Amino acid sequence: MSSIVTHLHKPGSSHGHASRVTQDAAWVRWTLTTVALLFLFGFVLLPLTAVFAEGLRKGVGLFFQSLVDADALAAIKLTLLTAVIAVPSNVVFGVAAAWCITKFSFPGKSVLVTLIDLPFAVSPVIAGMIFVLLFGLQGWLGQYLNAESVWFPWLQQWLIHQDFQVIYATPGIILATIFITFPFVARELIPLMQAQGTDEEYAAVTLGANGWQIFWRVTLPNIKWGLFYGIVLCNARAMGEFGAVSVVSGHIRGETNTMPLHVEILYNEYHFSAAFAVASLLALLAIVTLVLKSVIEWRNSRA
Amino acid sequence: MSTRSSRSILPGFGLSLGFTVAYLSLIVLLPLSAVFIKTSGMTFAEFWQSVSSPLVVSAYKVTFFASFAAALVNSFFGLIVAWMLVRYSFPGKRVVDALVDLPFALPTAVAGIALTTIYGPTGWIGRWLAPHDIQIAYTPLGVFVALTFIGLPFVVRTLQPVIEELEPELEEASASLGASRFQTVFKVIIPQLFPALIAGTAMAFARSLGEYGSVVFIGANLPMKTQIVPHVIIEKLEQYDYKGATAIATVMLVSSFILLLLINLLQKWSRRYHKI
Numbered sequence: 204m205s206s207i208v209t210h211l212h213k214p215g216s217s218h219g220h221a222s223r224v225t226q227d228a229a230w231v232r233w234t235l236t237t238v239a240l241l242f243l244f245g246f247v248l249l250p251l252t253a254v255f256a257e258g259l260r261k262g263v264g265l266f267f268q269s270l271v272d273a274d275a276l277a278a279i280k281l282t283l284l285t286a287v288i289a290v291p292s293n294v295v296f297g298v299a300a301a302w303c304i305t306k307f308s309f310p311g312k313s314v315l316v317t318l319i320d321l322p323f324a325v326s327p328v329i330a331g332m333i334f335v336l337l338f339g340l341q342g343w344l345g346q347y348l349n350a351e352s353v354w355f356p357w358l359q360q361w362l363i364h365q366d367f368q369v370i371y372a373t374p375g376i377i378l379a380t381i382f383i384t385f386p387f388v389a390r391e392l393i394p395l396m397q398a399q400g401t402d403e404e405y406a407a408v409t410l411g412a413n414g415w416q417i418f419w420r421v422t423l424p425n426i427k428w429g430l431f432y433g434i435v436l437c438n439a440r441a442m443g444e445f446g447a448v449s450v451v452s453g454h455i456r457g458e459t460n461t462m463p464l465h466v467e468i469l470y471n472e473y474h475f476s477a478a479f480a481v482a483s484l485l486a487l488l489a490i491v492t493l494v495l496k497s498v499i500e501w502r503n504s505r506a
Numbered sequence: 507m508s509t510r511s512s513r514s515i516l517p518g519f520g521l522s523l524g525f526t527v528a529y530l531s532l533i534v535l536l537p538l539s540a541v542f543i544k545t546s547g548m549t550f551a552e553f554w555q556s557v558s559s560p561l562v563v564s565a566y567k568v569t570f571f572a573s574f575a576a577a578l579v580n581s582f583f584g585l586i587v588a589w590m591l592v593r594y595s596f597p598g599k600r601v602v603d604a605l606v607d608l609p610f611a612l613p614t615a616v617a618g619i620a621l622t623t624i625y626g627p628t629g630w631i632g633r634w635l636a637p638h639d640i641q642i643a644y645t646p647l648g649v650f651v652a653l654t655f656i657g658l659p660f661v662v663r664t665l666q667p668v669i670e671e672l673e674p675e676l677e678e679a680s681a682s683l684g685a686s687r688f689q690t691v692f693k694v695i696i697p698q699l700f701p702a703l704i705a706g707t708a709m710a711f712a713r714s715l716g717e718y719g720s721v722v723f724i725g726a727n728l729p730m731k732t733q734i735v736p737h738v739i740i741e742k743l744e745q746y747d748y749k750g751a752t753a754i755a756t757v758m759l760v761s762s763f764i765l766l767l768l769i770n771l772l773q774k775w776s777r778r779y780h781k782i
Contacts, residue, residue, distance in 0.1 A: 225677040227687065232594055239587040240602070246655050247608050249630065250620035257623055296529045303522035307514050315526070317770070321534055324766040326716025328736035329755045332743060333537040336544055341748055343540070382533055404516055414517035436611075443613025446718035450740060463615040463719070470619050470723070479623075482616040489611035493604045 254486045258479035269469075269477035270484065277457040278465035278481070281373065285448075285461060286441040289380040293437055297388025298430070302418075305396035306404065316393065322385045330382050331450025338369035371453030376461065379447040384437045391433030392426060399425055432499050439492040443485055541759060544752040556753035564730045565738045568646055572734075573714035576653035577661075581707040584661025585699070591662070592669040610659045614719025621652055622724040646732055648724035656717050657710030664706030668699055705772040712765045716758065 227235070259266055269275060300319060304312060322330065338344040348367075353359050369375045403425065407417045423430075445463040452459045454468065462485055469478035545553065556562070591603050609617065625632045625642040632642060642648050672695065680690040718736040725732035735758055742751035 225674045225681075227593070231687075235586050236590050236594055236596060239583065239590045242583045243587065243602060243605060245631070246651075246658065247605050249624055250617060250655065251608060251612070253620045253624050253630065254616060257620075292529075296526065299522040299529075300526040303519060303526055306516050307519045307523075309519075309523070315530075318530060318534070320766070321538070324712065324762045325538070326718065326736050326755075326758055326762070328718050328739050329541070329716070329758060332739060332751060332755055333540050335743060336540040336748065336752065337537055339748070341746060378533075382537065385533060401516065408515050408517075417516070418518075439611050443611075443616070445613060445615040446736065449718075450743060463613050466615050466619065475623075478619060482613075482619060485613045485616045489608060489613070489616075492611045493607055496607065497600060497604045 251486060251490075254479055254482050257475060258483040260479075261476040265476055266480045266483075269474075269480035272477070274457045274460065275465060275477075275481055278460045278462045279484075281376070281460065282442050282462045284373070285377050285380050286438055288377050289384055289441045290434060290438050292381055293384055294388050294430070294434060296385070297392055297433060300389040301392035301396050301426075302422075304393055306401055319386050319389050322382055325382075327383060327444065327446025328450055331379050331447040334375055334378050334382075334451050335370055338375060340370075342370075344369065370451050371455065371459060373459065375451035376448050376459065379451045380441050380444055383444050383447050384441045387437035387440060388430070388433035391429050391436070395426055395429040396422075428499050428502060432496065435492055435495050439488060442488055538759075541752055541755050544748070545756045548749055548753065552749065553753050553756075556750040557757050561729055561733075562735075562738055562754060565733050565735045568649060568732060569715055569734045569736075572646060572649040572653055573711050573717075575650050576657050576714055577707045577711035579650075579654050580657045580661045580710050581703055584658060584706065584710075585665060585703060587658075588662045588665035588669055592666060606662050607659050609655050609657075614656070614717070615723075617655060618652065618720040618723035621655060621720065622648070625651055625724065643724050644726040644728065644732065646725075648726075649721050649732055649734065652720040652724045653714040653717060656720055657714055660710040660713060661703070661706035664702050664709065665699060668702040672698060701772060701775045705769055705775075708765065708769045708772060712762055712769065715762060715765075 258269075270279075300315075303309075304316060336342050347353060348359060348363060350359075369378065403421050404417050407421045412420070442461075443463055444461075445467070448461055449464060449467070452461070452464055454460060454464060456468070460468065462481060466478050466482045466485070469475075469481065548556075587606065591599065591606070622629075622643050624630050625635075625648060627633065627636050627641065627643070629643070635642065640647075642651055676694055676698075677690055680694045681687070685693065716736060718734070718740075721734055722737060725734065727733045727737045735754065739751045739754055739758075742748075742754070
C-alpha cells in the first residue's frame, strides 16, 4: 500500500504550458503557500530541529559523551549488524521477485504482488508478536524444547545444549527487521523493471549471453538507481525500526538494545540530552536518506 | 510484452520464482499464519472476552478516532501541500519537497520523543498553549498530533503524480466556457483528484491504525484515555497473555487487510483517467 510513497517520482515533470487561466490568482498562491509551509514547519521541520537542539542543550561535550558511552556503542553495533544482515537478504529477494514478476507471466502473479505488500499492512507490534508466538518460551519453539517425546530428539538436545534463543536475543531482532523491511526493494524494482520491458534482455539472449551475463551487464545497469534507492529506504527503516524490535528484544542493556530502543530507555530514565544525542544520529540517517533520494530524483529527471 | 513462462527464452524463471515463494513463505506467510492458528485454538467465548473488554474497546476507540481525525487533517493540508509543490514555484522548493518524506524516513521513536518535547507543557509549542488550558502531550490530542505527522507523506505523495498529470486543456476549456477559477477548481480539478485523495487518506489512516513508536511517548499510554491498540497487545505480551494478545492482533490484522483491499480498489479507480 505504500507503493506510491516509496516510488521515485520525477519532480517538475513537465505539465504542458502554463497559461493564464490555469494559474491561480496571486493572493490564492500566497495564501496556499503560506498555509502549506506553516503546516510543514510546525509538523515536520520543528520536530527535526528539536532533536538536534535538545541533543546539544547541555553542550557538545555531553553530546559526544552520550554517543561513546558503552551501552550506546553496543546499541550502534547491534543496529549495524541487524542492517548488514537484513538489507542484503531483502535485496536478493527483491531482485529475484522483480525478475520473475516482470520478465515472465504466470498464473497467480497478481496474488504474489499483493502478498509481497502484506508486511506494509501489518502493525509493527504484530510483526514482533508473530515471532514471539513462534519462538517464545510459550511459543512453538518453547513447546518443542520442553516436550517429553518429540520428533528429532537429537535436534532438541542440540538446541538445548546450544542454549538456542531467538526471542530476547539478536536472531529475533534480525528476523523482525527482515519482516518489516521485506517489501521495500521489491516494491521499488517491480514498477521500474515493468516499465523497462524485456527487449534489451531478449536482444542479449539473441546475441548469446547467458543468464548471469544478462543480469549483470544488461538488467543491473538499467535498474541500478532504483535498486540503490530501494537499498537506502530499506536501510533507513531497518536501522530505525522500533515497534517490532521492541517486542522481541527484551531490552537487555548493552546486549539486545538497538539504537531506537536505547533512545527509549534513556528518555524514560529522564536522560533527555543523552536520548536526543543518540536520536540525532538516527535523524542524521534520515536526512542522508532524504538527500540521497533528492539526488537520485534529480538524476532521473535529467536522464 | 513477455510471453508465457513455458515459452519465454529468458532464463532464471524457476530459480527466481522458487526463491521468491520460499522466502515469502518463510519470512511472512508462515509467521503470520501463527496468529490465525493460535486464534483458532481459542473458543469463541474466550476470543470474544479478549477482544471486547472495556479496556480494549476504549483502545479501539482512541486508535480509530485519532487515526480518522489525523487522516482528515492530512487530506486537507496534504492537498494544499501537493498542489503547492506541483503548481507553484518558490525558492527552496526542492528542500520542502524532500521534507515531506521526513515522517517516512525518521525513526518513529525519534519522532515520538521530539513531538513530546515540542508539545509538552514547557515545549516550543506547548508553552504557548498551556496558558490557554490546552494540553496536547499525554492527551488524546497528542495521539492525534503524532498520527498527523506519520500520515502526511501518504496523502501528498499519492496526490502529486495525479496533479502533475492533470491536463491543462480541461482547465482552459472550463475557463473558456465562462467558469470562474473557483468553479474550475471545485467542479473540474477536485473531482479528478478525488479518488487519489481518498486513496491517500485511506493509506494514512491504515498506517495510523498500527502505528506505535511515535504515539507511545506523546500519548503516555494512559489506560481508557490515550492507550492505543498496539500498546494493549504489548502489555498482554508482557503479562504472557499470548492468547489475549493474539485475539486482539487478529482483529487488527483482519481490519487492516480489508482496508488494504479497499485501498487497492481505490487506486485502480483513481487511475481510471490515466490509462498508460
